[in-house]
Amino acid sequence: xxxxxxxxxxxxxxxxxxxxxxxxxxxxxxxxxxxxxxxxxxxxxxxxxxxxxxxxxxxxxxxxxxxxxxxxxxxxxxxxxxxxxxxxxxxxxxxxxxxxxxxxxxxxxxxxxxxxxxxx
Amino acid sequence: xxxxxxxxxxxxxxxxxxxxxxxxxxxxxxxxxxxxxxxxxxxxxxxxxxxxxxxxxxxxxxxxxxxxxxxxxxxxxxxxxxxxxxxxxxxxxxxxxxxxxxxxxxxxxxxxxxxxxxxxxxxxxxxxxxxxxxxxxxxxxxxxxxxxxxxxxxxxxxxxxxxxxxxxxxxxxxxxxxxxxxxx
Numbered sequence: 455x456x457x458x459x460x461x462x463x464x465x466x467x468x469x470x471x472x473x474x475x476x477x478x479x480x481x482x483x484x485x486x487x488x489x490x491x492x493x494x495x496x497x498x499x500x501x502x503x504x505x506x507x508x509x510x511x512x513x514x515x516x517x518x519x520x521x522x523x524x525x526x527x528x529x530x531x532x533x534x535x536x537x538x539x540x541x542x543x544x545x546x547x548x549x550x551x552x553x554x555x556x557x558x559x560x561x562x563x564x565x566x567x568x569x570x571x572x573x574x
Numbered sequence: 575x576x577x578x579x580x581x582x583x584x585x586x587x588x589x590x591x592x593x594x595x596x597x598x599x600x601x602x603x604x605x606x607x608x609x610x611x612x613x614x615x616x617x618x619x620x621x622x623x624x625x626x627x628x629x630x631x632x633x634x635x636x637x638x639x640x641x642x643x644x645x646x647x648x649x650x651x652x653x654x655x656x657x658x659x660x661x662x663x664x665x666x667x668x669x670x671x672x673x674x675x676x677x678x679x680x681x682x683x684x685x686x687x688x689x690x691x692x693x694x695x696x697x698x699x700x701x702x703x704x705x706x707x708x709x710x711x712x713x714x715x716x717x718x719x720x721x722x723x724x725x726x727x728x729x730x731x732x733x734x735x736x737x738x739x740x741x742x743x744x745x746x747x748x749x750x751x752x753x754x755x756x757x758x
Contacts, residue, residue: 456578458693461623462686464586468593470679475597477671481661483647484602487609490640491593494616497632499686501625505695512704512712515628519713522635523724527731529640533647534735540651542743549663553746 461502468495482536482546486529493525578697582622589615600657602648610641624697627706 468491475488497518504514540546542554589612596608613636620629662668713721 455576455694455696456582456623458690458695459687460579460582460586461619462690463683464590464619466679466682466686467590469682470675471593471597473678474671474675477674478597478663478668479661480663481602483644483651484605484661487596487605487644490609494613498616498619501620501623501628505623506693507695511716512709515625515709516712516717518628519631520720520724522631523728526635526640527728529643530731530735531738533643534738536647537650537739538741538743542745546651554743555746556741556743
C-alpha cells in the first residue's frame with residue numbers, strides 16, 4: 455500500500471525545479487534540461503493519477519508512454535535547431551542570438567574566380 | 575507510513591536532489607549527468623508505484639537515448655570543461671526564476687495534495703488496473719489510433735531534424751560565424 459500524496463508532491467517539486475531551470479540558464483541545451491524535468495513531472499503525475507483505483511482504459515500509463523515518445527521527438531528537433539544556431543553564430547547563448555535569415559546572400563558585384571571559393 | 579512509502583520517499587528525495595543539482599551546477603557536462611541520475615531514479619519511482627513497463631521505457635528512452643543526445647549536443651557545441659559562470663542568467667533573473675519555480679511548486683502542491691489526500695493504492699496483488707497485459711490491451715485497443723499517429727509523428731520529427739540540421743542561416747549583419755574560444 456502506498457499513499458499517493460508523496461508522488462503528487464514530488465511531481466509538484468519537479469515542475470518547480472524545471473521552471474527554475476528554464477529561467478535560470480542561458481545555455482540552450484541546459485534550458486532543454488529544464489524542459490525535460492517539467493515533462494517528467496507531468497509523466498509522474500499521469501502515473502500517479504492512473505494508479506488510483508477505477509481509472510479507465512489504463513489511461514495513466516498509456517498516456518505516459520505517449521508523452522515519453524513525444525519528448526523524444528521534441529528533443530531531436532530541438533537539438534537540431536541548437537546545432538544550426540551554433541554553426542551560424544558560434545555560441546548557444548540565448549541572450550546573444552543575433553537576427554538570422556535564411557535568404558540567400560546578395561550576389562557580389564564581381565564574382566571571384568575559382569581560387570577563393572574554398573572560403574565559403 | 576508503509577514500507578513502500580518509505581522506499582518512495584528515499585528514491586524521490588534522490589530524484590528531487592539530483593534534479594535540483596542539474597539546474598544549479600556550474601559544470602555544463604555535470605548538468606547532463608545529474609539529469610541522468612534524476613531520470614534514472616524517476617524510473618525507480620515508477621517501479622515503486624507498480625508500473626514496471628513505464629519504468630523500463632523511461633530507462634530505455636530517457637536515460638538511453640535522450641540524455642545521450644543531450645551529451646552529444648554539449649560535445650558538438652564545445653561545452654567547456656570545468657566550472658563556467660556564463661551558462662547562467664544574471665543573479666536578479668535567477669532570483670525571479672527561483673521565486674517563479676517556488677510559486678509553481680506551491681500552486682501545484684496546494685492543488686494536488688488535497689486532491690490526493692488519503693488516496694491509497696494497494697499494490698500487494700500486482701499493479702493497479704491489471705499491469706502490463708492490461709496496458710498492452712489498452713494501447714492496441716482503445717488507444718490504437720493515437721499510437722499509430724505517434725509513429726507518424728516520430729517519422730516527421732526524424733525528417734524534420736534532418737532537414738533543419740541541413741539548413742544554412744545567415745546573420746543579417748553579415749558577420750562570419752566565429753566559434754567562441756573554449757575557456758576553462
